[in-house]
Amino acid sequence: TPLFDTPLAEAWVRAIAAAVEKEEGRLTELDSAIGDGDHGSNLRRGFAAALTALDGLRPAGPGAVLSKAGTTLISKVGGASGPLYGKAFRAIGAALPGPAGPADLADALAAGLDAVRTLGRAEPGDKTIVDAYTPAVAAFRACAAAGAALPEAAGAAADAAEQGARDTIPLRARKGRASYLGERSIGHQDPGATSTALLFRTLAEVAAG
Numbered sequence: 486t487p488l489f490d491t492p493l494a495e496a497w498v499r500a501i502a503a504a505v506e507k508e509e510g511r512l513t514e515l516d517s518a519i520g521d522g523d524h525g526s527n528l529r530r531g532f533a534a535a536l537t538a539l540d541g542l543r544p545a546g547p548g549a550v551l552s553k554a555g556t557t558l559i560s561k562v563g564g565a566s567g568p569l570y571g572k573a574f575r576a577i578g579a580a581l582p583g584p585a586g587p588a589d590l591a592d593a594l595a596a597g598l599d600a601v602r603t604l605g606r607a608e609p610g611d612k613t614i615v616d617a618y619t620p621a622v623a624a625f626r627a628c629a630a631a632g633a634a635l636p637e638a639a640g641a642a643a644d645a646a647e648q649g650a651r652d653t654i655p656l657r658a659r660k661g662r663a664s665y666l667g668e669r670s671i672g673h674q675d676p677g678a679t680s681t682a683l684l685f686r687t688l689a690e691v692a693a694g
C-alpha cells in the first residue's frame with residue numbers, strides 16, 4: 486500500500502497549484518460575494534510561488550516539501566488565507582519527517598487543523614476553512630483507523646470537506662472579512678472552505694495516482 490512520500494508530497498503541491506489556477510475564477514466569485522474578491526488570486530499566486538520555491542530544493546522528506554510550501558504561502562500571500570494555510574502546511578510538514586501511512590498522515594493533517602484554529606480562533610460553524618477541514622480530518626482518521634489505504638482515506642476526506650463547504654451556505658460568518666456583512670453573509674458558500682475542499686480533492690487525486 487502506497488505511502489505519502491517525498492514524490493507524492495511534491496505531486497500534491499504541483500496539483501494544488503494547477504487546481505487553484507483552474508478554479509481561480511470560482512474562488513474569486515465566491516470571495517466577491519462575501520469578501521474582497523481576491524481569494525482565487527491569493528492562492529494562485531501563493532502556490533505558484535511555492536512551486537518556484539520547490540525547484541532546486543532537495544527535500545529531506547515529504548514534510549520538508551510541505552513546510553517549504555507553507556513558509557512560501559506565509560511570505561507571499563497577504564490575505565487571511567496565506568498565514569492560515571501557510572501555518573497549516575508548516576504544521577503538517579513538521580509532523581512528517583519521513584514517508585507516512587494513512588494513520589500518520591491523519592495525525593499530520595490534524596496538526597494542520599490545530600494550527601489553523603490556534604491562529605484564526607475560528608470554531609466550527611463560524612463559516613471558515615475550519616468548516617471543511619474539521620470533517621475532512623475526522624473522515625480521514627476514521628478511514629485510517631478502519632485500515633483503509635491512502636487513496637480511500639483521502640477520498641473520504643475530500644467528500645467530507647466538500648460537504649462541509651456546502652454546509653457553510655446557510656451559516657452567518659463570525660470570522661474574517663465576511664463577518665463584517667453579518668446576516669448578509671448568509672446564503673453564500675465560504676471561499677476558504679471551498680478551497681480547503683479543493684486541497685483535499687487534490688490530495689485524493691494524487692494519492693490515487
Ligand code: ADP
Pocket residue numbers: 516520521522523524527528563564565566567569601604605606607612613614615660661662675676677678
Ligand atoms: P482575505 O479575507 O484577507 O481577503 P482570502 O480572501 O484569501 O483573505 O481568504 C478568505 C477566507 O479565509 C475566508 O473565506 C475564510 O474561509 C478564511 N478565514 C478568514 N478568517 C479566518 C479565521 N479566523 N479562521 C479560519 N479561516 C478564516
Ligand code: MG
Pocket residue numbers: 516520521522523524564662
Ligand atoms: Mg479575500
Ligand code: MG
Pocket residue numbers: 521523564565
Ligand atoms: Mg484580501
